[in-house]
Amino acid sequence: MTNKQTGANEEAACETVWAAEKVSWIDRLPRAVTMFLVLLVFLSVWQIAFMLKVISHIILPSPFATIEEIVTVGLNLLTGDYMLKALWTTAQEVLIGFMIAVVLGFFLGLLVGETDFGERMVMPYLVAINAMPKVAFAPLFVSWLGFGIASKVALAAFVALFPVIVGTAAGIHAADQNARMLFRTIGASRWQTLTMLKLPTGMPHFFTGLKNAAVLAVVGAVVGEFLGGGKGFGELIRIAASMINTPRVFALIIYLSLLGLGTFGVVLWLQRKLIFWHKETITTEELFE
Amino acid sequence: MTMENTLSSLPVGLEGRPVFELRGVSKTYKRRNVHALEKIDLRLTEGSFWAVIGSSGCGKSTLLKIMTGLLSPSEGSVMLSGKPVTGPRRDIGMMFQQPTLFPWRTAVENVVLPIEIRDGKKAALEKHKDAKALLDLVGLKGFEQVYPNELSGGMAQRVAICRMLITEPAVLLLDEPFSALDELSRDFMDMELQRICKERNATTFLVTHSIPEAVILSDMVSVMSPRPGRIAATVTIDLPRPRTLEMMTEPRFAAYVKQIRELLDKGAFL
Numbered sequence: 001m002t003n004k005q006t007g008a009n010e011e012a013a014c015e016t017v018w019a020a021e022k023v024s025w026i027d028r029l030p031r032a033v034t035m036f037l038v039l040l041v042f043l044s045v046w047q048i049a050f051m052l053k054v055i056s057h058i059i060l061p062s063p064f065a066t067i068e069e070i071v072t073v074g075l076n077l078l079t080g081d082y083m084l085k086a087l088w089t090t091a092q093e094v095l096i097g098f099m100i101a102v103v104l105g106f107f108l109g110l111l112v113g114e115t116d117f118g119e120r121m122v123m124p125y126l127v128a129i130n131a132m133p134k135v136a137f138a139p140l141f142v143s144w145l146g147f148g149i150a151s152k153v154a155l156a157a158f159v160a161l162f163p164v165i166v167g168t169a170a171g172i173h174a175a176d177q178n179a180r181m182l183f184r185t186i187g188a189s190r191w192q193t194l195t196m197l198k199l200p201t202g203m204p205h206f207f208t209g210l211k212n213a214a215v216l217a218v219v220g221a222v223v224g225e226f227l228g229g230g231k232g233f234g235e236l237i238r239i240a241a242s243m244i245n246t247p248r249v250f251a252l253i254i255y256l257s258l259l260g261l262g263t264f265g266v267v268l269w270l271q272r273k274l275i276f277w278h279k280e281t282i283t284t285e286e287l288f289e
Numbered sequence: 290m291t292m293e294n295t296l297s298s299l300p301v302g303l304e305g306r307p308v309f310e311l312r313g314v315s316k317t318y319k320r321r322n323v324h325a326l327e328k329i330d331l332r333l334t335e336g337s338f339w340a341v342i343g344s345s346g347c348g349k350s351t352l353l354k355i356m357t358g359l360l361s362p363s364e365g366s367v368m369l370s371g372k373p374v375t376g377p378r379r380d381i382g383m384m385f386q387q388p389t390l391f392p393w394r395t396a397v398e399n400v401v402l403p404i405e406i407r408d409g410k411k412a413a414l415e416k417h418k419d420a421k422a423l424l425d426l427v428g429l430k431g432f433e434q435v436y437p438n439e440l441s442g443g444m445a446q447r448v449a450i451c452r453m454l455i456t457e458p459a460v461l462l463l464d465e466p467f468s469a470l471d472e473l474s475r476d477f478m479d480m481e482l483q484r485i486c487k488e489r490n491a492t493t494f495l496v497t498h499s500i501p502e503a504v505i506l507s508d509m510v511s512v513m514s515p516r517p518g519r520i521a522a523t524v525t526i527d528l529p530r531p532r533t534l535e536m537m538t539e540p541r542f543a544a545y546v547k548q549i550r551e552l553l554d555k556g557a558f559l
Binding site: 186188275 | 358438
């Protein structure tokens with residue numbers, strides 16, 4: 001624009017047209033497509049690394065061999081062969097362990113969160129136990145409860161217990177000062193304050209604990225199987241690894257993770273149903289807590 | 290208005306039956322050795338509106354807790370409707386800066402909460418009709434089944450007003466009820482509050498940080514000063530009722546605001 005024009009077009013200049021906000025082409029693609037692209041890049045890097053022999057082929061199989069194995073294992077699972085039985089065994093360990101953790105964790109959380117006795121006398125022990133590497137107790141559980149399902153259930157429950165305790169206790173403390181004061185001025189009993197104020201307010205915290213517990217229960221069960229044998233999926237992984245069948249190990253881990261994802265999904269679904277007022281998306285923080 | 294009148298700690302007050310009476314209320318937290326309140330005298334008559342204004346930490350929340358029966362005074366007596374306050378009372382309605390609604394309950398379920406806590410679910414259900422009438426009174430007709438998430442700040446405070454009124458309390462204690470709202474909503478809600486109080490002949494005690502709010506709503510404005518919390522002065526607001534927002538531009542209104550500001554500046558912010 002020349003100087004002459006500036007004077008003449010002063011009014012027009014006021015209506016500045018903003019350049020359209022720039023959105024990179026990658027952000028415009030549908031999410032499914034970009035997610036697939038990321039997977040494709042990952043597999044390509046893997047394939048290149050395989051072809052360049054960066055790592056021995058025994059340790060790092062080609063992505064194609066792995067995908068093939070995923071299909072093989074998947075077919076085995078679908079036809080209800082021994083792998084499905086193994087998966088069912090592990091699923092039982094995870095679910096029973098998880099449920100024990102939820103019930104026990106809820107009551108311990110109540111004890112710690114709601115009573116002075118719990119907070120002063122029980123809490124320090126819980127903190128101390130929580131600081132321990134819990135899977136290190138696996139050999140003990142095996143020697144106490146044998147090589148059957150019980151020792152794995154116990155380890156799954158033990159590992160998953162603490163997030164539930166923390167979630168419950170944190171939830172009980174979540175109600176704000178005014179809400180408590182309101183309940184007191186109304187003359188609510190302790191039971192009413194707990195059931196009508198503290199527990200509903202704490203639901204999101206409780207569910208955060210449950211989601212962590214759902215994932216940890218799988219860890220507990222599998223570690224139990226690694227150390228205590230049995231008939232579960234962990235045992236299959238251990239056998240495949242000892243035969244240096246790396247593609248199979250990868251394939252088994254994929255299906256095992258579906259178990260954790262499934263439990264997590266059920267808890268998430270339940271949370272969205274129950275806590276309809278708490279609109280939340282899964283945050284990165286929560287996933288890696 | 291003479292100085293003697295405005296500066297005496299216990300003004301003659303309006304005529305009428307006293308509802309709330311505080312005599313020489315002091316509070317010392319022994320463990321922390323904090324002298325929180327010093328000889329508070331208040332006499333709220335039926336249908337009157339009393340505001341207390343003061344900086345943070347002047348003992349207002351201690352005073353409110355004593356009035357609601359959540360704390361016992363170290364000295365002095367608190368009487369409500371002729372009976373001493375010794376614990377939480379049914380005939381006190383309370384409201385806070387935050388609406389403190391419960392998101393898992395609809396508007397009407399939030400309103401009947403005090404009934405549900407005191408008399409059970411069945412009694413609460415029977416009160417739904419009254420609750421709806423109250424929501425209608427505060428201009429929330431048609432919002433009965435809405436969850437608090439979908440209400441604006443002002444609307445949520447109206448629901449809180451209804452919850453306070455559902456038990457038909459003898460006195461309303463308002464703890465900075467509209468200070469979380471924007472200025473425009475606040476003026477509007479103040480006028481709504483006046484209308485509701487008049488309609489129900491409510492006796493109201495308001496704690497606020499806003500001098501204009503105190504002046505436009507009240508019959509009496511007490512200025513509190515801190516350490517220990519005491520009533521430094523009480524001003525009788527002699528403006529005609531009903532008050533309107535236009536009054537805020539009148540010189541009389543400005544004079545009251547100026548007077549209270551000067552009283553506050555004396556020592557409240559040291």
